[in-house]
Amino acid sequence: MRLNRLLSVFILMLGFCCHIAQSNAQTVDDATLRPLVQALAGDNFENTTKAISDLVKTGDPRVSKILDALSAGDLYVAKADKTVFLGKRDGSDYAATDALTGAKLDPVPRSAAEKIKVNNRLRRDIAAAIGGLTLMSDNIAERRSAAEAILKTRDPESIPLLDQAIAVEKDAGVKALMQQAKAAAVLNSDAADDVKIAAITEVSAGNSRAALGLLTPLENVQGPVGEAAKAAIDSINTKLAFWNAIQNVVYGLSLGSVLLLAAIGLAITFGVMGVINMAHGEMVMIGAYTTFVVQQIIRTSAPGLFDYSLLIALPAAFLVSGGIGVVIERGIIRFLYGRPLETLLATWGISLVLQQAIRSWFGASNVQVGNPSWMAGSFDLGLLTLTWSRLWIIVFALSVFAILQLVLKKTMLGLRMRAVTQNRRMASSMGIRTPWVDALTFGLGSGIAGIAGVALSQIDNVSPNLGQGYIIDSFMVVVFGGVGNLWGTLVGAMSLGIANKFLEPFAGAVLGKIVVLVLIILFIQKRPRGLFALKGRAIEA
Amino acid sequence: MFNLPAKFIGTLAAAAMGASLAMSPASAADDTIKVGILHSLSGTMAISETTLKDTMLFLIDEQNKKGGVLGKKLEAVVVDPASDWPLFAEKARQLIEQDKVAAVFGCWTSSSRKSVLPVFEELNSMLFYPVQYEGEESSRNVFYTGAAPNQQAIPAVDYLAKEEGVERWVLAGTDYVYPQTTNKILKAYLNAKGVKDEDIMINYTPFGQSDWQTIVSDIKKFGSTGKKTAVVSTINGDANVPFYKELANQGIKAEDIPVVAFSVGEEELAGLDTKPLVGHLAAWNYFQSVDADANAEFIKEWHAYTKNDKRVTNDPMEATYIGFNMWVKAVEAAGTTDSNAVIDSIVGTSVPNLSGGYATMMPNHHITKPVLIGEVQDDGQFDIVYQTPGLVVGDEWSDYLPGSKDLISDWRKPMSCGNFNIVSGKCGGVTN
C-alpha cells in the first residue's frame, strides 16, 4: 500500500523531471522505447506499474499517448509473439496500429490477442503520471486534470513545480485549482507553521468537503497550526450543516417530483373518476417500455437522434399508454361505474395481464434505457451536488402538473370532464356525451402515467415490475393530498418527499419510510378526507 | 348445474381433488427421469430466476442429446412458485410427492430456500441451490453450488485493501439477511485486520429502494476525508440500477470511490449504460468474459439454444451448470437416482467448471471455487483483474461469527452431521 503510494509519487516526480527535460525536445529512439512498451504487458499489475514508471522516465512525448491508450483499455498484446499494439474492435478482429509509430498493422483476430489489464489503481497512477507530464501543457483541460491529479496525491515534492506552473498560468480557474493543490501539498509537508496556516486559509476557501479531509488530520496537532485547523473545521462544519438542510429540501423536492409524476395520472383516474386503478403502475411501466422501444429504433436507424429520444418518446408513451387506457375504459371499466370497489378487482386483473404480457414480450430482465447526454452528469450548487436527471425531472413534473391544470381549467374537454365528474346526470342532460368524456379522461390519466414512465426510466430500472414499485406510494400521495384535488396531489407529493428526506439521515432509509407511513395514517385521522378535502355533498360516500 | 349448495360444494371439492391429482403431466413412462425446476417465473424475482429456468432446460436438452442419464431421457418439470415463499414449499412438495422428481434445481432468495428446506428433509429429496448466500446452513438434502461469504466477500475486501489501498469502508446493503450477515462477517474481518469502527460505515436500505440521492451523497462525504474509500455493496438486484445511475450521475468514479458488488452480474448490467461505471467491481466465481475453452463452448451452445447471441451468461448460471453436472455424474456413479445413494456418491465428485478448472463437491455440501474480481467494462462485461491463485472451499459456518466459529459440517458417514461442534465434540442439533 505504502509502496504504491511511494511509487506514484515517484512517477509523478519523474514526470516533472521529464517535463523539464521535455522542453529540450528530448526524444528517445524507438529501439530504446519499444522494449519498455513491450514490458507493459507484464503478467501482473506490479510489473505493469514498473513498466509505466520506466516509460515515464524516458520523457518521450509519445509516452503520454501510449499511457492514455493503456488507461482506456486500448492496448492489446498478441498471444503469439507478445507484441503490444493499439487495437480497435472491428467485427471479429482488432484493427491494429503500432503503439509507438502509429503505423497501420494487419488486423488481429480477437481470439489471438489479449487486452492488457488495467485496474483502478493503475488508471490512477497513469492519470498522475500524465498529470506530471501535462502541468505545462497548452491544453487547458489537460492542465486542469494535471492539477486535480496533484490535488489528489498531495505530494510535497510537487510544490516547486506547482510554483512554476502557477507563475505562468493565465486561466483563473486552473490557477485557483493549482493553488489549492499547492496548499494541500504544503499541509502534507513539514513546512513552517506560518506557511501551513496560510495554506489552511487557502484550503478552507476551496471545496469544503475536500478541505475537511485535508484538515482533520491536523486537528490534533499541538500549537497554532492545530488551532487554525480546528477553527477552520468548525466554520466549515457550520457551513456544511446549513447546506445539509438545503440538500434535504432539494432532494426532498426531487423525490417529491418523482412521487408527483407517479401519482398524477392516478389523481385523474382514481381521484377524479373514482376508479381504484390498480393497473396505474402498469401504465407507467408501459411508458417506460415505450421509451425503450423508441431508443431501440433510434439506435438502429438514426443514432444521431439519440439525444432527442426522450422528446420523441414523450408523445409516443402518451399515445401508447393513453390508447391502452381508452381500450380498458371502453372494454371493462365502463361497465363498472357506480361500483368503485369492483374496479379494484378488475384493474388488478388487468395489471396481472399487462405485467405478464410485457414479460412474455420483452423478457423478465431489465431492459436498458439510456440517458441522453443532457440528462447525464451533475453540477454543484454551493455545496450541493444535483444531478441533471433529477433537476430535469423536477422541471418536468411541474410542467406536467401545470399543463394538466391548463387542460382541466381552460379547455372544453377539461370543462366537460369536470362537469361529468361533478354531476354525471346533469352533464348528460346538458348534451355532453358522458361515455366519451369518461373514455378520454381515463385515457388522459393513463397517458400521463405513460409520460411519467418516460421520466422514471431515466432513474429507475425498466422491468415488468416497475409499476408495482410505485403503485402504493401513488395511492398514498393521492389520498394524503385529498382525492379529487390536483393541488392536493402536488402538495402531498412534495411534503411526503421532503418529510422522507429529513427523516432519512436520522432514522435510516427503512425506518424513515415506516415513520412516514405511520404519519400518513395518523394524519388521515385528523383530516379524514386528506389535505385538500372537497366540500359538499359529492364527497359523501 | 347444481341443485343444492351442499352438492355444489361437494362437486367443487371433488373436482378440485381430482384435478390436482391429475395435475402432473401425463404420468411419466418409466423410461424418463424427472427433474424439477423451481424458479420464480413471475413476481419480483422473475427478473433473475427466469434465466436459470432457461439454463436448466438448456442443460437437460444437451444431456438428452448425449443420451440422457442411465440410459434414460431426462424430463424437466417446470413450476412457477411466483416469488411467493410459502408457494415455494407447496411446489417443492408437489414436485417431490406428485411428480416424483429425482432432484430439484431451484430457489434464489434465502427465504425461498428456508421455506423449502423442511420439505426436502422430510421427503428426503435433493435440492441444488445455485446462488451466493450468507452461509450458516448445511443440510443433508441441499447442495450449495453458489458462493459462501468466504468465496466472494472476503477475497474482494482483501483485493481492495491490497491492490487499491482502501482504508475506509462503506458497507451498503439491502436490509435483509444476506447483507446483514455478510456485513457482520466483513466487519469482524476488517476489525481483525485493524480497521477502526469510525472507518466503517454501514448503511441499509429497503427492498426496491429507488431514491439514492441522500445515500450516494453520504458516501461521497464519507469518502472525502482523504483516506482511500471503497463501497462494498450487497444491494439487492432491483435496487442496483437506480443506485448505479445515481452514482454515475453524481460523478463518483471508480478511481475515486470504487464500488465492489456481490449481487451485480452481467444480467443486472444488461439494464444499464455502463460507460460511466467503468472500473467499478464485482466479485464472483465466474464471469462471461472468462477466457477458457469450456466457457467459449458453453456460451456458443447457449446462444444457439436460445437463438439469441445477445443473451449473457452469469455466475448463478455457472453454478447451475456445475450442480447439474455433479448430479448427473453422481447418479451415474450410484447407478440409481435414489436420493440416499446419490447423496452418498456426490461428495467428492469433481466436474469441470467454466473457468478452466474443476469444482468438487465437499463433505459440507458446498463446492470449491476460484474467486474472480472483475471491473465493469463499457460493453456491460467484466474485465477480470484478479483471480485467487487456488480454489477456495465454501465455508458454511463462518469463522468470523461467534455463534458459528466452532461448527463444521461433514455429511460423510460416520459423522453425517451438518453442525458438528468441534469444541464439545458433539453433533449440535438433531437433523434427521
Add this chain to the structure above:
Amino acid sequence: MITQWFFTHVDRRGGIAIALLVAIALLVPLSNLLLPQTSPLHIPTYLVSLIGKYLTYALLAVALDLVWGFCGILSLGHGAFFALGGYAMGMYLMRQIGPRGVYADPVLPDFMVFLNWKELPWFWHGFDNFWFAALMVVLVPGALAFGFGWLAFRSRVTGVYLSIITQALTYALLLAFFRNDMGFGGNNGLTDFKDILGFNIQAGTTRSMLFAATALFLALAVFVSSFIIRSKLGKVLVGVRDAESRMRFLGYRVDRYKLFVWTISAMMAGIAGALYVPQVGIINPSEFEPANSIEAVIWVAVGGRGTIIGPIIGAVLVNFGKTYFTAAFPEIWLFALGALFIIVTLFLPKGILGLYGSWRTKLADRAARKKDSAPPPVAAENVHLPEPQAAE
C-alpha cells in the same frame, strides 16, 4: 334444543356449510391415516396440507367478508392481522425448537445466534407456552385492530381513505418486519419448526390434526359470522354498510358497531394465520405484502361478497386455480388468473354464489311464467341487497 338454538342463528346454507366442514374435519384425516395408500379414497398427505392451507385462506376470507360484505369496510390490510397471528404462532414454534437449533442454543433461535444477539428480546418471553402464544394469536391482531379502528372510525375515515390507510398499515408492518433489528428473523422469517404441543410437526398425524383443527375453526367462524349477522347487531351493520349517515342520524353509535366487528374480524384473521404457519412451515414478512391482502379481497369477491360461504368457495377456488395453473402453465398462468378476475367482476358481480342465486331466481321465474303468463316479476338484481355506492 341445541339444534333449534343453532338453527335460529344460522341459515340453511350456513348450516350445510358447517356440517360439511365438520365432516371434512373428520373424514379427510381418517382417509389419510387409515386407508391404505393404494385405496382410491386415500388422500395423500400432500393434499391434506394443501387443502389445509386453502382452508386457512378461507378463514381469512370469511373474516374479511364479515367487515367488507356486511359492514362495508373494505380492508386492504387484512393480511397484516393474518401475518401477526402467524408470527405469534411462529414464535411459539421457534421456542419449541429449543436446543435442537443448528447452534444448539437452548434459548435463542438460530437467526439470533448468528446475528450475535446476546439475549432474548422482551417480546419473545412467554412464547414458549402454547396457551400464552394462543392468546397472543388473537390478542395482538385484536389489539392492533382495536387501536387502529378506534382512531379511524371515531374520526369517520371511510371509503377509499380507510382502504388506503389499511394498506399503509400492512405496508409499514411489512417494512418493519423486514428489518433484522426488529428481532423477527428479517426477510427469512421464522422457519425450520420441529414440533407443536410435543408432536412432530412433519408427521402425518400432526398434519391431519392441524387440518381437522382448521376445518373446525372455519366451521366455528361460519357459525360466529352467521350468529352476528342474524342478530340485531348484524342488521345494524348492514344498515351501516348501506347508509352509514342515516344510521348515525337514527342515533346508532356507528363507530362502536364498526369497531366491534372490525376487531372480531381481525382476531379471526389472526387465528387463520396461526393455523396457516404450522401447515406451510414458514412465516415471513412477505405475508404482509399489500398484494396478499388485495388477493384476499379478490377471493371474497369471486365467491360472493356479503354471503358467508361465498368467501370460502372463492378462497378455495382461486387458490386451487393458482396451484393448478402455476404447475400446468407456469409461463402464462398470470394471464389466466388476471382474466379470471376481470371476468368475475364483469359477468359475476355478485360472485359465484350470486350466479347461483340469480340462476335460481331465473328458474323460479320460468316456473312462475309457465304457471300463468303474468308479466315477469321484478328483475333478479332487485332481489339482492343494494351495493354500497361511492360518490360519482
